[in-house]
Amino acid sequence: MRGCTGPDVLALQCALAAAGVYSADFNGYFGASTEEAVQSFQSKNGFTVDGVVGPHTATALGLQDLQPVTSLVPSVTVDMVTHMLPGAPVANIEANLPHVLNALAAVGLADRQMILMALATIRAEVGSFLPISECQSCFNTSPSGHPFDLYDTRTDLGNQGASDGSEFRGRGFIQLTGRTNYHVHGQAIGLSDRLLSNPLLAHDPATAANLMASFLKANETEIRAALAANDLAKARRLVNGGSHGLDDFTAAFTTGLQVIPAEIAVVRPGDQNSTTSAPIEQPTPEASA
Incomplete structure (x- = not known):
């Protein structure tokens, strides 16, 4: 599996971390660190140590095949989104676009403007269309400090000290950052405090989309x-909070205006045989909801 990328690898990395054998980047790439973690897990569990995630290793890690998800917004297609995110592997878009569109539909944001906002944000934050974690950099880690130490005492993020920076680093499609955001939005999507106790849940595609x-x-x-x-x-x-990724955001948004239709069809849950579509009016500040 060395060299593989995508949602399956990201799920593997999270499972290995939960098993206590992986602490590197959650980037959806099966490189040396992921292979070493697989081998460590296999050794601890008495399996053949080959670094290959076969049926026995996968079952022991609690991994299952990712099942395709049906989109509730069929008028926004994978082909359209590949134009908006030209650097993203098509397989990632195919796997994760339905999660994103369904999450937007669930909170009443399945109109053209907000779909473009979401997809452009994904390009700016995680151009691979994979809900990865923030990597260590000079923006979050001091030259002599531990990883993400610059976030540890960021009161604007709700962080409370050592380890909070790393625990609540940017994750998911929107790179959700900080203890407060993990608490507020974890509660909002029905996770109670589970996102605080297990921040890696933000790597699950459906959770990241929500x-x-x-x-x-x-x-x-x-x-x-x-x-x-x-x-x-x-x-x-x-x-x-700033202008990081603005060029990518702008490019994706303007491209989306050209490829995504002004009328968005949404399949209503429980009625898979019908769709509704309506022209999307351009909102004004006074009319914003």
Whole structure:
């Protein structure tokens, strides 16, 4: 499996971390560190130590085949999104786009503007369309400090000291960061305090999509006003807090305006045989919800 990438590898990395044998980057790439963790797990459990995730190793890790998910927003297709995120593997888009669209539909954000906002945010945050974790960098780690120490005492993130920076680093499609965000949005999507006790849940595609939808919903009024004013920089700032990734965000959003239709069809849960579609009006700041 060396060299493989994608949702299956990310799920493997999370399972290995839960088993106490993996602490490297959660990036969905099966490299040397992932292989070594698999071998360590196999050794501890009396399996053949070959670094290959066969049926016995997979079962012991609690891994199951990822089942395809049906999108509730069929008018937004994988092909459209490949134009918006040209650097993302098509397999990642195929696996994760339905989760994102379904999460947006669940909170009433399945209109063109907010779908574009979400997809452009994904390109700016995780261009691979995989809910990975933030990597160590000079922006989060001091030259002589432990990983993510610059986040440890960020009171604006709700962090409370040593280890909080690493525990609540950016994760998921929107790179949710900080103890407060993990608490608020974990509660909002029905996880109670489980996201605080197990932050790796943010790597699950459905959970990552729901967390992103929750964050966008919480900031919906300001985001819609910014988009109505064509102020993409402000829309980006409402998620990122700055201008990091603005070029990618803008490129994805403007491309999306060309490839995603103004009328969005949404399949209503429980009625898979019918769709409804309506023209999406451009909101004004006064009319923002």
